[in-house]
Structures are given as C-alpha cells and as structure tokens.
Amino acid sequence: MKYLQEFRDPELAQNILSEIRAATTRPWAIMEVCGGQTHSIIRHGIDQLLPENIELIHGPGCPVCVTPLDMIDKALAIAAMPNVIFCSFGDMLRVPGSEKDLFRVKSEGGDVRTVYSPLDALKIARENPEKEVVFFGIGFETTAPANAMAVFQAKQQNLENFSMLVSHVLVPPAIAAIMDSPTNRVQGFLAAGHVCSVMGYAQYPPLVEKYKVPIVVTGFEPVDVLEGIRRVVM
Numbered sequence: 731m732k733y734l735q736e737f738r739d740p741e742l743a744q745n746i747l748s749e750i751r752a753a754t755t756r757p758w759a760i761m762e763v764c765g766g767q768t769h770s771i772i773r774h775g776i777d778q779l780l781p782e783n784i785e786l787i788h789g790p791g792c793p794v795c796v797t798p799l800d801m802i803d804k805a806l807a808i809a810a811m812p813n814v815i816f817c818s819f820g821d822m823l824r825v826p827g828s829e830k831d832l833f834r835v836k837s838e839g840g841d842v843r844t845v846y847s848p849l850d851a852l853k854i855a856r857e858n859p860e861k862e863v864v865f866f867g868i869g870f871e872t873t874a875p876a877n878a879m880a881v882f883q884a885k886q887q888n889l890e891n892f893s894m895l896v897s898h899v900l901v902p903p904a905i906a907a908i909m910d911s912p913t914n915r916v917q918g919f920l921a922a923g924h925v926c927s928v929m930g931y932a933q934y935p936p937l938v939e940k941y942k943v944p945i946v947v948t949g950f951e952p953v954d955v956l957e958g959i960r961r962v963v964m
Contacts (some may be wrong), residue, residue, distance in 0.1 A: 732842045734951070736953065737887050737953040737954050738951055738952060739953060742953050743904070743952055743953050743956055744811075745796070746953065746956040746960050747779055747780070747956060747959055748754055748959050749961055750780065750781065750784070750806050750956070750960050750963060751781050752921070752961050753960065753964045754781050754783060754784060754963050756783065756919070757783040757784075757785070757815065758783065758784045758785065758914045758916045758917055758918060758962070758963055759785045759787055759916055759917050759918075759943070760784065760785070760786055760787065760789075760916070760917065760919070760920065760962055761787040761788070761789045761908070761916045761918070761919050762786060762787075762789055762919075762920040762955070762960060763786065763789040763790070763791045763901060763905070763920060763921050763922055763925075764789070764791035764860055764884030764920075764921075764924075764925070764950075765788075765790070765792045766922065766924075766950045767791070767920055767922060767948065767950060768788050768789075768791070769950070770950045770951065770952060770955055771786060771955060774955075775954040776952060776955060776959075778955065779883075781840045782957070782958065784963070787915070787916060789908075789919075789957035790904045790908070791870070791875065791901075791922065793869040793899070794821050794822060794825055794868070794872055794908065795869050795898050796899065796904070797822070797868050797899075797925060799827065801826040801830065801868075801897040802825055802826070802828075802831075803827045803828050805818070805822075805827075805832065805866050805893060805895055806827045806829075806830060806831070806832065807833055808834055808864055808895060809835045809836075809840045809841075809842050809861075809864075809911070810835050810838070810840045811840075813825065813860075813861055813862055814840075814841065814862050814863075814864055815836075815841045815843060815854055815855075815858060815861045815862070815864070816840065816841065816842045816843070816864050816866070817830070817842075817843050817844075817845045817848075817850065817851035817854060817863060817864065817865045818832060818842065818843075818844065818845070818865070818866040819844070819845065819846070819868070820844040822828055822866060822868065823842070823844065823873065825857075840860075844961070845865070846862070847876065848865050848867065848876055848879070848880035849876075849879075849880055849883070850868070850885075851863055851865035851880065851892070852862075852880055852883055852884060852889065852892060855884070855889050855891050855892040856887070857891065858891070859891055860891075861891060862891050862893065863891055864892070864893050864894065864895055865869070865877075865892070865893075865894045865895070865933070866894075866897070867878065867894045867895065867896045867897065867898065868897045868898070869898060869899075870898070870899055870900065870901055870926075871898075871900060871901065871925045871928040871929045872922075872924050872925055873898070874898055874928065875910045875928060877894060877896070877898075879893060880892075880894070883919055885941050890926050900929075901921065901922070901925050901929075902933040902934065902937060905919060905921075905925070905937055906937060906940075906941075909937070909940075909941045909943065916944055917943060918944045918945070918962040919945045919946070919962075920947075920948050920955065920958045920959070921945050921946065921947045921948070922948070923933060923947050923948060923950075923954075924946070924949075926947050931947060934947075939951075941942075944961070944962045945959040946959075946961045946962050
C-alpha cells in the first residue's frame with residue numbers, strides 16, 4: 731500500500747487543512763469537475779472540515795448526466811429495432827428520453843443488455859452474428875480509449891455486425907461553458923487527474939488565462955483533494 735497510505739494520512743490532511751485556513755482570506759466557490767472527486771469529498775467529510783468561506787460546488791463530471799436528450803432518443807429508437815441487440819452501461823437504462831427510457835424499451839420487447847465494458851459488447855457480437863450489436867459509447871475523455879479499442883478489435887476480427895452510438899463529451903469546453911454562464915459563481919476548479927492522463931494538461935492554461943481562474947489537477951484520495959484546494963486558494 732506504499733504511495734497510497736500517504737494520500738490518506740490523517741496528520742498530513744490536518745496539516746494541509748491548517749494551511750488552507752491560514753491562506754483563505756476571502757470567500758471561495760470551488761468546483762470539483764469529476765464525480766470521483768465528489769465521492770471522495772463526501773466520503774471523507776472534506777466539505778465539513780473546510781473553512782466556512784470555502785464552498786465546494788459539484789461539477790458536470792457524470793457522463794450519464796451530460797448525455798444529450800437527442801442522443802438518448804436515438805438510443806431508444808435503435809434499441810427498439812427488431813434485429814438489434816443494444817448494449818449499454820447499467821446506469822444509462824433509467825435515464826429518461828422524451829417519452830421513455832431503455833428499461834421501458836426492454837419491457838416492450840427490445841433486446842437491451844447491460845455490459846460493463848465495450849469489450850463485453852464485442853463478445854455478444856461474436857456470439858450473435860445474425861444480429862446487429864450496438865454499444866452506447868458515452869463519457870468524457872477517459873472512456874474514449876476503451877471505446878476506440880473496441881472499434882479497433884472489431885475491425886481486426888472482421889465483425890461487421892458491431893457498431894457504436896457515440897456520445898463523447900470533453901471537459902475543457904464544459905469548463906468554458908460554466909465560466910461563460912451569466913449566473914456563474916465558480917472561482918476555481920479541481921480538474922480530474924485521470925482525464926489529464928488521457929488528454930494531458932495543455933488545454934487548461936488557455937482557460938486559466940482567459941477566465942483568470944485557477945485550475946488544479948488532483949486525484950481522488952483525501953490528501954490529494956485537499957492539496958488541490960490549498961493550491962487553488964493560494
């Protein structure tokens with residue numbers, strides 16, 4: 731557990747909290763971009779430990795929540811087709827479209843299947859050559875590599891009955907949209923480390939320069955999140 735325990739060290743966390751309290755001279759509204767950061771903040775009570783003049787705002791980092799309505803409706807229409815096996819992550823099944831959700835399509839006879847990876851959908855395509863297998867590829871930058879790998883493997887295996895309904899979204903434009911909103915209150919961002927492991931960091935400095943807000947990349951452990959907050963307020 732070396733290099734993991736340090737990011738959960740209570741004494742180190744308290745030291746960083748002390749530095750945050752000392753450095754916070756005005757109210758702050760900080761948005762954590764990723765749902766993984768939100769989970770860590772709530773699980774470890776970080777929001778309860780911060781000074782009262784630091785407000786944490788939960789960001790748009792849930793790929794289910796940011797999937798456009800028209801894309802949901804396309805998924806519903808495809809899933810209802812008679813010769814289609816529609817594969818999706820389980821948390822998409824209850825997301826409502828204009829009139830129904832994927833659970834309703836399934837109850838009406840559509841072949842809707844829950845998978846945990848696009849590679850699971852590939853396996854279903856191999857096992858059902860007479861069916862068109864469609865995978866609902868949603869998510870931010872972090873899900874794109876696995877989806878690309880599935881498409882690559884489908885080509886390598888000559889699977890002509892595998893296709894993908896793609897609804898990928900990007901984090902930097904989401905941050906820009908938040909900052910451009912006339913009702914925006916966000917004064918700093920905690921960006922997600924796993925996103926930067928895919929896209930790098932180069933897209934953030936232009937946002938910092940344009941909007942004059944700090945953007946700090948963090949992981950998901952409590953000390954990591956606290957250090958990100960410390961760097962934002964400093």
